[in-house]
Amino acid sequence: MKIKKGDLVIIIYGNDRGKSGKVLRVFPKRSQIIVEGINFIKRHTKPSQQNPQGGIVEKEAAIHVSNVMMEFKGQRTRIGHRFLKTGRKVRVARKTGEDIDT
Numbered sequence: 001m002k003i004k005k006g007d008l009v010i011i012i013y014g015n016d017r018g019k020s021g022k023v024l025r026v027f028p029k030r031s032q033i034i035v036e037g038i039n040f041i042k043r044h045t046k047p048s049q050q051n052p053q054g055g056i057v058e059k060e061a062a063i064h065v066s067n068v069m070m071e072f073k074g075q076r077t078r079i080g081h082r083f084l085k086t087g088r089k090v091r092v093a094r095k096t097g098e099d100i101d102t
Contacts, residue, residue, distance in 0.1 A: 001028045001065060002079040002091065009068040010076045011038060020071055024060070032062035039063050072100060 003009060003023060010020045021035040041061040047054035069076040070093070077095040084090060091100040 001026065001031065002081075003033060003065055003068065003070060008071040009033075009035060010071045011035070011063070011067060012069050012076070013067040014039070014063070025062075027062060030062070031065045033065055033068065034060050034062050035068070036060065070100075072096070072098075 007023045016038045021037045025034040039061045043057045072093045077093045080092045082092045
């Protein structure tokens with residue numbers, strides 16, 4: 001998966017289209033990510049020790065990776081890979097050709 005935790009992404013499909021946020025968690029086996037402030041769901045919870053009141057809790061839900069694009073220097077871009085002379089693999093912004101990981 002080309003998107004990592006901490007990346008800035010733009011939502012390109014769905015109800016939150018056009019919004020951007022930081023990736024909080026990545027689920028490579030399911031090809032899903034959780035983005036900060038995007039795709040909120042309401043969860044009805046029973047009272048517990050952590051939440052004695054119970055009630056309705058809003059939290060971010062996972063979104064499929066195909067519905068987001070990486071944001072790099074204010075532009076949305078696809079991501080590629082390139083090998084350095086040292087043998088290290090770095091991510092590259094396809095639009096500008098610049099290294100994302102340095």
